[in-house]
Amino acid sequence: MTASIATAAASVVPCWSCKGPVATRALFCSVCGAVQGPGTIDHFSRLGLQPTFDIDLDLLEKQYFGFQRRLHPDRFAAKSAKERALSQSQATALNEAYETLKDPLKRAAYVLDLKGHKVDLTACGTINDPVLLMEQMEKREAIAEADTVDTITKLSAEADTEVIACQCHISAAINAGAFEEAVHLTIRLKYLAKLAEEARTKKTRMTRAMR
Amino acid sequence: MSDDGLVLLQLHEPGETPVPHQDEAGLAVGIDLGTTNSVVAFSFDTEVEVLKDENGKALIPSVVHYKDDGSVVVGREAREAILESPDQVVSSIKRLMGRGLEDVKSLAGTLPYDVEVPPEGGMVRLRVAGRTLTPVAISAHILMAIKDRAEQAMLGKAVTRAVITVPAYFDDAARTATKDAARLADIEVLRLVNEPTAAALAYGLDNSVEGLYAVYDLGGGTFDISILKMEKGVFQVKATGGDAVLGGDDIDHAVAEYFLAQRQAGAAITAGEVKQALMTARVAKECLTGRQSGEWMIELDGTASRHSLTRDELEKLAAPFVERTIEICRGVVEDAGIDVSDIQGVVLVGGSTRMPLVRKRVAEFFGREPLSDINPDEVVAVGAALQAEALTRGSDTLLLDVTPLSLGIETMGGIVEKVIPRNTPIPVAMAQEFTTYQDGQSAMSIHVVQGEREMVDQCRSLARFVLRGIPPMAAGAARIRVTFQVDADGLLTVSAQEMTTGIEQHVAVKPSYGLSDDEMANMLRDSLVHAKDDMAQRLLTESVVEARRSVLAVKSALGVDSDLLSDDERQAIDAAIEAVETACAGTDRDAVNAAVETLEDSTKGFAEKRMDRGIRQALAGVSVERLDDALGGE
Numbered sequence: 103m104t105a106s107i108a109t110a111a112a113s114v115v116p117c118w119s120c121k122g123p124v125a126t127r128a129l130f131c132s133v134c135g136a137v138q139g140p141g142t143i144d145h146f147s148r149l150g151l152q153p154t155f156d157i158d159l160d161l162l163e164k165q166y167f168g169f170q171r172r173l174h175p176d177r178f179a180a181k182s183a184k185e186r187a188l189s190q191s192q193a194t195a196l197n198e199a200y201e202t203l204k205d206p207l208k209r210a211a212y213v214l215d216l217k218g219h220k221v222d223l224t225a226c227g228t229i230n231d232p233v234l235l236m237e238q239m240e241k242r243e244a245i246a247e248a249d250t251v252d253t254i255t256k257l258s259a260e261a262d263t264e265v266i267a268c269q270c271h272i273s274a275a276i277n278a279g280a281f282e283e284a285v286h287l288t289i290r291l292k293y294l295a296k297l298a299e300e301a302r303t304k305k306t307r308m309t310r311a312m313r
Numbered sequence: 314m315s316d317d318g319l320v321l322l323q324l325h326e327p328g329e330t331p332v333p334h335q336d337e338a339g340l341a342v343g344i345d346l347g348t349t350n351s352v353v354a355f356s357f358d359t360e361v362e363v364l365k366d367e368n369g370k371a372l373i374p375s376v377v378h379y380k381d382d383g384s385v386v387v388g389r390e391a392r393e394a395i396l397e398s399p400d401q402v403v404s405s406i407k408r409l410m411g412r413g414l415e416d417v418k419s420l421a422g423t424l425p426y427d428v429e430v431p432p433e434g435g436m437v438r439l440r441v442a443g444r445t446l447t448p449v450a451i452s453a454h455i456l457m458a459i460k461d462r463a464e465q466a467m468l469g470k471a472v473t474r475a476v477i478t479v480p481a482y483f484d485d486a487a488r489t490a491t492k493d494a495a496r497l498a499d500i501e502v503l504r505l506v507n508e509p510t511a512a513a514l515a516y517g518l519d520n521s522v523e524g525l526y527a528v529y530d531l532g533g534g535t536f537d538i539s540i541l542k543m544e545k546g547v548f549q550v551k552a553t554g555g556d557a558v559l560g561g562d563d564i565d566h567a568v569a570e571y572f573l574a575q576r577q578a579g580a581a582i583t584a585g586e587v588k589q590a591l592m593t594a595r596v597a598k599e600c601l602t603g604r605q606s607g608e609w610m611i612e613l614d615g616t617a618s619r620h621s622l623t624r625d626e627l628e629k630l631a632a633p634f635v636e637r638t639i640e641i642c643r644g645v646v647e648d649a650g651i652d653v654s655d656i657q658g659v660v661l662v663g664g665s666t667r668m669p670l671v672r673k674r675v676a677e678f679f680g681r682e683p684l685s686d687i688n689p690d691e692v693v694a695v696g697a698a699l700q701a702e703a704l705t706r707g708s709d710t711l712l713l714d715v716t717p718l719s720l721g722i723e724t725m726g727g728i729v730e731k732v733i734p735r736n737t738p739i740p741v742a743m744a745q746e747f748t749t750y751q752d753g754q755s756a757m758s759i760h761v762v763q764g765e766r767e768m769v770d771q772c773r774s775l776a777r778f779v780l781r782g783i784p785p786m787a788a789g790a791a792r793i794r795v796t797f798q799v800d801a802d803g804l805l806t807v808s809a810q811e812m813t814t815g816i817e818q819h820v821a822v823k824p825s826y827g828l829s830d831d832e833m834a835n836m837l838r839d840s841l842v843h844a845k846d847d848m849a850q851r852l853l854t855e856s857v858v859e860a861r862r863s864v865l866a867v868k869s870a871l872g873v874d875s876d877l878l879s880d881d882e883r884q885a886i887d888a889a890i891e892a893v894e895t896a897c898a899g900t901d902r903d904a905v906n907a908a909v910e911t912l913e914d915s916t917k918g919f920a921e922k923r924m925d926r927g928i929r930q931a932l933a934g935v936s937v938e939r940l941d942d943a944l945g946g947e
């Protein structure tokens with residue numbers, strides 16, 4: 103009984119404006135209409151999405167626009183200072199959620215984080231995995247040595263394909279509950295994405311020089 | 314507690330809840346505060362009127378004449394005085410907003426006025442007609458003239474609020490300077506909106522354009538390019554870029570130099586000649602939009618000279634500047650992660666896009682003819698006016714903008730660590746943790762810069778922050794979390810907290826090129842307008858808005874839960890509400906605040922009973938709102 107009282111109490115907080123009960127995750131108070139704070143919920147719940155790596159990007163955008171339409175500071179320009187500040191926090195939280203979920207690399211790391219597996223994407227430079235290291239060095243060299251538009255176009259296409267393939271593997275690993283492997287693949291995705299970026303930049307530069 | 318979605322719709326469907334007391338707050342206009350010209354517009358029911366002077370002119374030259382008798386004249390008349398009294402007239406001041414010594418050096422020779430930098434650094438000052446003025450004060454004079462124009466056009470109604478546009482590529486210092494100028498001119502800034510975004514709003518509001526669009530904005534002194542996704546009232550900026558000191562002025566200068574070289578080789582060139590040559594150059598450039606060649610005269614101090622120029626020659630002089638804009642477009646298309654062919658249309662903004670060379674190169678690069686159905690001089694003001702109406706009267710459109718430049722902090726060895734990358738949607742907040750490097754260290758200095766380069770000295774210094782009051786700890790033990798927040802105006806604020814103790818740190822801000830709080834206070838004091846009264850009025854308004862919100866909240870609560878109250882309790886609350894309403898009708902801010910406090914006290918018991926009921930209902934399984942799924946899709 104006490105546990106359920108605690109749960110019930112936790113699901114209801116006082117509205118800052120009318121002081122009455124409001125659901126912890128509500129965006130607006132159903133009694134006085136005041137916008138509430140963003141709280142600390144995960145990015146998927148914030149955008150009303152299922153917590154999965156395989157998200158529908160069109161749906162993500164639709165949800166993001168839908169929430170921003172109601173919570174963006176432009177909706178509160180004529181409101182009180184407190185409401186303007188809360189709307190800014192809400193919009194900031196929505197932007198963070200959208201930016202994280204939009205990007206496959208950040209999304210993979212985030213999903214794994216929710217499952218209790220940390221992926222450190224900021225750690226740069228050293229690659230601990232010797233196989234990955236070797237592979238990266240070879241590919242980087244190939245890109246550096248590419249001296250015709252045809253070669254770099256081919257390398258760029260290959261790199262893009264590998265990025266997509268890696269994303270599929272991450273999805274499969276997560277769905278199979280193989281989180282250790284997914285962490286490993288996510289780190290691999292980080293380097294593949296970097297390579298693809300390098301190849302694309304060089305391709306653009308070389309194509310431009312041709313004209 | 315009924316159906317959540319329904320409640321939301323009732324309370325928050327845009328447009329259904331008219332903002333109360335609209336008239337008290339004065340009219341809200343859109344202002345395009347341009348380098349060369351400014352424009353003001355007003356929107357009602359999304360019908361936009363560009364406000365004109367008695368001669369039917371929409372453009373207000375952004376030129377200020379500081380006369381001998383102390384009076385200040387802005388606009389056409391001021392521009393005409395440039396030749397007679399060049400040392401009393403200031404133009405293109407926008408180029409100096411939020412600028413410091415280094416910026417001025419790089420602009421050396423292109424500025425037609427005397428510039429000085431205070432010994433302690435910071436924003437430049439101008440010496441004009443014996444006065445020393447900041448770019449902020451000069452811009453404030455322009456804004457006051459715009460406000461006058463708007464009030465005359467609106468038949469004497471007070472214009473107190475505005476959306477003011479800024480180049481997307483404006484950094485934090487220049488944005489802050491613009492907001493400060495508005496404050497001096499007694500205009501409340503509802504929002505700073507990026508110029509290309511405002512232009513997109515003007516084009517996209519009727520929903521006739523959908524998909525990916527590029528807005529190419531070449532003004533007198535700034536260049537911006539933004540790529541937006543537009544659909545069903547959403548304007549989402551994907552990437553933006555530009556150059557805050559590249560514009561039609563540069564072309565004028567190139568032409569003026571060409572003329573001056575012809576005029577008298579070797580002889581010293583006077584300031585008067587430079588100004589005259591610049592005016593002639595501008596006229597020549599504009600004439601060659603419709604003609605292939607022409608001849609112009611420069612006459613000063615009795616020496617007259619004739620100068621001929623063909624469109625080909627003009628285009629040779631202009632080409633390097635136009636090519637730079639195209640290079641920037643290329644970078645921004647890449648940043649947006651798209652291909653040029655994905656772009657469905659290009660919108661031209663800014664007077665300089667009238668040049669045939671610009672149109673030709675833009676059409677070549679984007680592979681399609683650009684749109685310029687809306688007058689490129691007025692389109693930004695039109696968008697700003699629409700947004701001013703949306704912000705004050707409600708609207709369903711949504712502008713989602715981004716940071717134009719990366720924001721970073723200085724680390725060891727002068728290397729920049731990026732905290733917020735460019736093209737991040739705003740508002741945004743990001744936190745970074747720092748630690749102390751000495752035992753017992755109680756203060757720490759943080760240098761914030763803006764720009765894309767790796768080294769601090771190649772980026773623009775925004776501010777230096779000193780964190781004080783760090784509790785004494787061993788080196789490396791303190792964990793100071795510094796949060797950088799960029800709001801919807803693109804303005805940065807910083808806050809800091811020591812994580813192991815939870816102590817909020819004092820952040821002392823020294824803007825690198827802005828005005829200090831003291832300077833701003835001084836300027837407000839001896840300004841221009843009756844700033845003091847104005848400040849008091851603003852504080853009163855804020856208190857009244859807050860008080861009315863409190864009353865509405867209590868009334869809503871009474872609407873659902875009044876059965877929890879005894880008659881006495883109810884009477885006490887009703888009396889407190891009445892007291893607040895009476896106070897709001899007066900002009901005493903303290904009385905308003907005191908009445909609100911009494912109201913809060915008198916409703917404490919009521920609030921507790923309501924919370925108890927809420928928890929009991931939750932326990933009984935009565936659903937509390939779950940809005941997460943109800944909201945998103947429309």
Ligand SMILES: [Zn+2]
Pocket residue numbers: 117118119120121122124131132133134135136866
């Ligand atoms: Zn409430």
